[in-house]
Amino acid sequence: MDELMDFAEVLERFDPVLGLEVHVELNTASKMFCGCATAFGAAPNTQTCPVCLGLPGTLPVLNGKAVESAIRIGLALNCEIASWCRFARKNYFYPDMTKDFQTSQYDEPIAYEGHVSVETGGVVYEVPIERAHMEEDAGKLVHVGGATGRIEGAEYSLLDYNRAGVPLIEIVTKPVFGTGDRAPEVAREYVADLRDMVRALGVSDVRMEQGSLRCDANVSLMPKGSDTLGTRTETKNLNSLRSIERALRYEIRRQGAVLAAGGRVTQETRHWNEAGGYTTSGRSKEQAEDYRYFPEPDLVPVAPSREWVAELRATLPEPPAERRRRLTTEWGFTEAEMRDVQGAGALDLVLATVVAGAPPAAARKWWVAELARRANETGTDLDGLPITPAQVAAVQALVDAGTVNDKLARQVIDGVLAGEGDPAAVVAARGLAVVSDDGALGVAVDAAIEANPDVADKIRAGKVQAAGALIGAVMRTMGGKADAAKVRELILTRLS
Amino acid sequence: MSADILRATAAELSSELAAGNVSSVEVVTAHLDQITRIDEDVHAFLSLDAGRALDRARHIDAARAAGEALGPLAGVPLALKDVFAYRGLPTTCGSRTLENWVPPYDATVTRRLADAGLIILGKTNMDEFAMGSSTENSAFGPTHNPWDLDRIPGGSGGGSAAAVASFMAPLAMGTDTGGSIRQPAAVTGTVGVKPTYGGVSRFGLVALASSLDQGGPCARTVLDAALLHEAVAGHDPRDSTSIPAPVPPVVAAARSGDVSGMRIGVVSELGGEGYQDGVEVRFNEALVLLQKAGAELVEVSCPHFAYALAAYYLILPAECSSNLARFDAMRYGLRIGDDGTHSAEEVMSASRGAGFGEEVKRRIIIGTYALSSGYYDAYYGSAQKVRTLIRQDFERAFAEADVLVSPTTPTTAFRIGERIDDPMAMYKNDLCTIPSNLAGNASGSFPCGLAPEDGLPVGLQVMAPAMADDRVYRVGAALERELSAIWGGTVIDQLADSTAGDYLGVSREGVL
Amino acid sequence: MTLTPDDVARLARLARIDLTVEELTKLAPQLDVIIASNRLVSEVATADVTPTSHPLPLTNVFRSDEVVASLPVADALAMAPAAEEDRFRVPRILEEEQ
Ligand SMILES: [Mg+2]
Numbered sequence A: 001m002d003e004l005m006d007f008a009e010v011l012e013r014f015d016p017v018l019g020l021e022v023h024v025e026l027n028t029a030s031k032m033f034c035g036c037a038t039a040f041g042a043a044p045n046t047q048t049c050p051v052c053l054g055l056p057g058t059l060p061v062l063n064g065k066a067v068e069s070a071i072r073i074g075l076a077l078n079c080e081i082a083s084w085c086r087f088a089r090k091n092y093f094y095p096d097m098t099k100d101f102q103t104s105q106y107d108e109p110i111a112y113e114g115h116v117s118v119e120t121g122g123v124v125y126e127v128p129i130e131r132a133h134m135e136e137d138a139g140k141l142v143h144v145g146g147a148t149g150r151i152e153g154a155e156y157s158l159l160d161y162n163r164a165g166v167p168l169i170e171i172v173t174k175p176v177f178g179t180g181d182r183a184p185e186v187a188r189e190y191v192a193d194l195r196d197m198v199r200a201l202g203v204s205d206v207r208m209e210q211g212s213l214r215c216d217a218n219v220s221l222m223p224k225g226s227d228t229l230g231t232r233t234e235t236k237n238l239n240s241l242r243s244i245e246r247a248l249r250y251e252i253r254r255q256g257a258v259l260a261a262g263g264r265v266t267q268e269t270r271h272w273n274e275a276g277g278y279t280t281s282g283r284s285k286e287q288a289e290d291y292r293y294f295p296e297p298d299l300v301p302v303a304p305s306r307e308w309v310a311e312l313r314a315t316l317p318e319p320p321a322e323r324r325r326r327l328t329t330e331w332g333f334t335e336a337e338m339r340d341v342q343g344a345g346a347l348d349l350v351l352a353t354v355v356a357g358a359p360p361a362a363a364r365k366w367w368v369a370e371l372a373r374r375a376n377e378t379g380t381d382l383d384g385l386p387i388t389p390a391q392v393a394a395v396q397a398l399v400d401a402g403t404v405n406d407k408l409a410r411q412v413i414d415g416v417l418a419g420e421g422d423p424a425a426v427v428a429a430r431g432l433a434v435v436s437d438d439g440a441l442g443v444a445v446d447a448a449i450e451a452n453p454d455v456a457d458k459i460r461a462g463k464v465q466a467a468g469a470l471i472g473a474v475m476r477t478m479g480g481k482a483d484a485a486k487v488r489e490l491i492l493t494r495l496s
Numbered sequence B: 001m002s003a004d005i006l007r008a009t010a011a012e013l014s015s016e017l018a019a020g021n022v023s024s025v026e027v028v029t030a031h032l033d034q035i036t037r038i039d040e041d042v043h044a045f046l047s048l049d050a051g052r053a054l055d056r057a058r059h060i061d062a063a064r065a066a067g068e069a070l071g072p073l074a075g076v077p078l079a080l081k082d083v084f085a086y087r088g089l090p091t092t093c094g095s096r097t098l099e100n101w102v103p104p105y106d107a108t109v110t111r112r113l114a115d116a117g118l119i120i121l122g123k124t125n126m127d128e129f130a131m132g133s134s135t136e137n138s139a140f141g142p143t144h145n146p147w148d149l150d151r152i153p154g155g156s157g158g159g160s161a162a163a164v165a166s167f168m169a170p171l172a173m174g175t176d177t178g179g180s181i182r183q184p185a186a187v188t189g190t191v192g193v194k195p196t197y198g199g200v201s202r203f204g205l206v207a208l209a210s211s212l213d214q215g216g217p218c219a220r221t222v223l224d225a226a227l228l229h230e231a232v233a234g235h236d237p238r239d240s241t242s243i244p245a246p247v248p249p250v251v252a253a254a255r256s257g258d259v260s261g262m263r264i265g266v267v268s269e270l271g272g273e274g275y276q277d278g279v280e281v282r283f284n285e286a287l288v289l290l291q292k293a294g295a296e297l298v299e300v301s302c303p304h305f306a307y308a309l310a311a312y313y314l315i316l317p318a319e320c321s322s323n324l325a326r327f328d329a330m331r332y333g334l335r336i337g338d339d340g341t342h343s344a345e346e347v348m349s350a351s352r353g354a355g356f357g358e359e360v361k362r363r364i365i366i367g368t369y370a371l372s373s374g375y376y377d378a379y380y381g382s383a384q385k386v387r388t389l390i391r392q393d394f395e396r397a398f399a400e401a402d403v404l405v406s407p408t409t410p411t412t413a414f415r416i417g418e419r420i421d422d423p424m425a426m427y428k429n430d431l432c433t434i435p436s437n438l439a440g441n442a443s444g445s446f447p448c449g450l451a452p453e454d455g456l457p458v459g460l461q462v463m464a465p466a467m468a469d470d471r472v473y474r475v476g477a478a479l480e481r482e483l484s485a486i487w488g489g490t491v492i493d494q495l496a497d498s499t500a501g502d503y504l505g506v507s508r509e510g511v512l
Numbered sequence C: 001m002t003l004t005p006d007d008v009a010r011l012a013r014l015a016r017i018d019l020t021v022e023e024l025t026k027l028a029p030q031l032d033v034i035i036a037s038n039r040l041v042s043e044v045a046t047a048d049v050t051p052t053s054h055p056l057p058l059t060n061v062f063r064s065d066e067v068v069a070s071l072p073v074a075d076a077l078a079m080a081p082a083a084e085e086d087r088f089r090v091p092r093i094l095e096e097e098q
């Protein structure tokens, strides 16, 4: 087990420097260089053809939609868009690559020199973007015979090339300085913002758990007062926002301990172990791999016209950070409340619910508290729940109209999630409307008073807060469907 | 009858088939018989597809009988270099690695041949992965030059050229990366054209060097080559480097052969020292004939051609080291050492070590070196700059001349085994042909006689600007017309009617 | 001699080609000669010359984002040296993914 230094202590002596590489799988219908479908989860090798299998004689033809998406991502990252750029071959042998080179971009990325601002804890950090370039994904390996399906100890491996050739955009930051003890959060927020931005662009599903957004996090430590960069490590296999933050915190503590003990950080790839909460050493990069890049002769250069770029710029949505700031103000949320919404991945859902007529606070409450819990229970994303923002707004409208109370409203939501129809239909079918009719409630109130003479006496003596016990009794008789305010009013009238 | 069929050109067969004087089944059968009879000596073919060829011939005959509209070459047989993917037959590229590989798809060229009604007899021998100038690098043994079976038929497309020269097929498809169509054409006395880069689709052509490779026709006459060129050329959306423009009027040019007023530039750098006397003699005679036909001769200089060979032997190995990486024994091809004790990495290296021949290994290692970090600028980067300089040489020369000419090869066919252990000597075969590949322009080789000292064919190379392929054919046709007027036939007819060609069984005496 | 048998061995490893000792001893001097003569290119490859990567000046060749039928799995796997559960079977891999 690695020696770790206390996080605060590391930060007293060192400044962390971040570098983030994010791979975004585009949601084009077909692959980068062939017409095979890209749908996630298809049966093995059913989405392959001579081109993406790299069969002898085949040639790539570039998917124009992928270029368009790359340019839009570049623009959203405030990048320059190259007026002329090429693909290159990155040569290395690995069984998941059918040609034993990756068709990628090297020194001529389609987008370069951008920046995004990331806000955390009320502070805005500028993250400089070095480049965003196009490349292709590799196939998927299953390791057989090892204890855990891992590469170590496996007897052999099986390959599914459905993912081979799916278009990727790799977004690389420049070194990010000055984040101090917030480094792990800045990294997390950066990726969260990137995810929201790409989702808003509509160019990727950005599902970390499915691998359509993947992050490699680099970090090094620079002694305070020095301007010499330390040796960095690159942590892979980060498949949630939380793991990015945790892994970086771990690496910072580990590197701090190594340096404090007079050791040297090894430049290497490390792997994040989610369950154990630690990183392990992977491939050492001491002898850098020689990728022998050269311009891809089978693809011609990409030269986006200024007109095309301008056209694409006009399609950009509002930048997520700006949008979030605007909505925080418009909705009257606190920073913390907005962070919760953001953290639950509920911003778009809350917005849609507000648009459908619900008060922002109520919309937030339903999505962040109630529905997030249910999504968690069923192991799906919020937007995977079978309930629409319009239905949530309708539930809130029933609450506001006094037709249901909060407790009943939760039952209405149960019904909607169970596929029983819209909220109004669920209320009707389950008989969930509260009773506010004086006659029926009066009978129940009288019965409650008679059954609890001592409570009634206290109220008569002026202890109004004791009414709660009688309200509870009425609720029990009415099966929870009584209008609580009305019951209280009736009790107080009778006992005053 | 059979010898008549074999001696006939594709154009002649086309009209005989159209007139109903012969059936495609008869034509295909005659050629299959010729292959059976002589290919043991020549070894032009790596595989035969007799059953399917005859089926297709029957199909074409039936279609013709039913009055269907057919292309000019419908029913004419052809030999396909074993580098084009063709479903149902192995595509070996002359390599052990691919000995049993049957592609699950057709090359665009293969598909267009089928669409044009051409009938593929089989696949022809070649230097492994098209690396070589003698077809000695085939893993399946060398092809022999029909003019002298002890000599090389050129390479890499020696099988295609030899098949055509020995009357086993009237037409063949080749590929040309640094001269692999033109050099075999020159040393076998046949016609071979490398179209403008991007003129013929590379989809389904197993890549040697992507930025240099180009498929093209092999034939015994200029018109035949043009007819085949027209059948396979044209834009292909599956090849990003395919030119989205109409095919130049090559057939019309081959029929016309009109060079009056044409300025023919003689490249001063391509001749002199290192060029066989007989080659220069025949080349100069050809120039006189072209002048007589109305062309104007001008001298042009292309100073950077001196660097072409060096640049080529960096660019080609670099690209091929990457193109051939996929032969890693994981998805197809020869796999060695998969016994449960060896890792994927070890199996890859063992399989490639066993599956690749010496020349392939040589070039992959040179290419790996030329691209490796620290050497890229000095080697690959510089070679790409030389490419620019050569292109500029061509541009300047084409401002002064409509076409450029040179001998196709410095020497006639050498003996099998003569240069196999001297790679540099072997590479020099391609001295004259390489510049057109580096620049991407159109280029062809046409017979211009037999060298007096050895009686072997000499080729004249015609180079034209990109997409001016028709000029190549125009000059080729003029030369063919002038020479045939003197000889009473083509160079290949001289082989057929000579004692050296007796084994071919197609002499005029035999015919008559 | 600038390219030693050791250099050739290193390059062969990078290119994933097993070479015998005999091959190494034969190849090294041959490659050395070839590379030495190819060094000629640097004589004229001055800084002001732009390199040519593609012989023709085509740009922006795109296909539209349309799905085309894939190969039947049996065809995709037909030539595989080994297959299992509709996947290509390969020997155990020692190195990690890139
Ligand atoms: Mg990458």
Ligand SMILES: [Zn+2]
Pocket: A031, A034, A035, A036, A047, A048, A049, A050, A051, A052, A053, A165
């Ligand atoms: Zn595909």
